Amino acid sequence: xxxxxxxxxxxxxxxxxxxxxxxxxxxxxxxxxxxxxxxxxxxxxxxxxxxxxxxxxxxxxxxxxxxxxxxxxxxxxxxxxxxxxxxxxxxxxxxxxxxxxxxxxxxxx
Numbered sequence: 237x238x239x240x241x242x243x244x245x246x247x248x249x250x251x252x253x254x255x256x257x258x259x260x261x262x263x264x265x266x267x268x269x270x271x272x273x274x275x276x277x278x279x280x281x282x283x284x285x286x287x288x289x290x291x292x293x294x295x296x297x298x299x300x301x302x303x304x305x306x307x308x309x310x311x312x313x314x315x316x317x318x319x320x321x322x323x324x325x326x327x328x329x330x331x332x333x334x335x336x337x338x339x340x341x342x343x344x345x
Contacts, residue, residue: 239294241318242287288322295319 295315301307 284326288319288326291315291319291322 295312295318298307298312298315302309302312
């Protein structure tokens with residue numbers, strides 16, 4: 237069967253997680269809050285990429301199993317659609333990030 241779609245944390249929850257990580261790292265390691273935020277963003281981005289890769293691999297495997305007659309075509313279709321939506325979301329976020337970076341770079345000092 238297809239695994240359940242993980243829930244997306246709310247903005248308030250991610251801010252509190254970031255604040256907790258910043259407080260823990262600044263008290264334990266003596267680093268600045270900006271360093272803790274960048275590590276948190278890096279981990280979150282890495283997890284999102286791993287999730288996209290996992291969804292794509294799952295869709296590929298289910299498609300191969302469905303072609304061999306070992307899995308339901310409906311499950312393969314759902315997994316493929318899920319992977320496609322994940323890829324579209326990643327592409328849209330990348331486009332928005334590049335647009336934002338270009339806007340910042342074009343600002344006059």
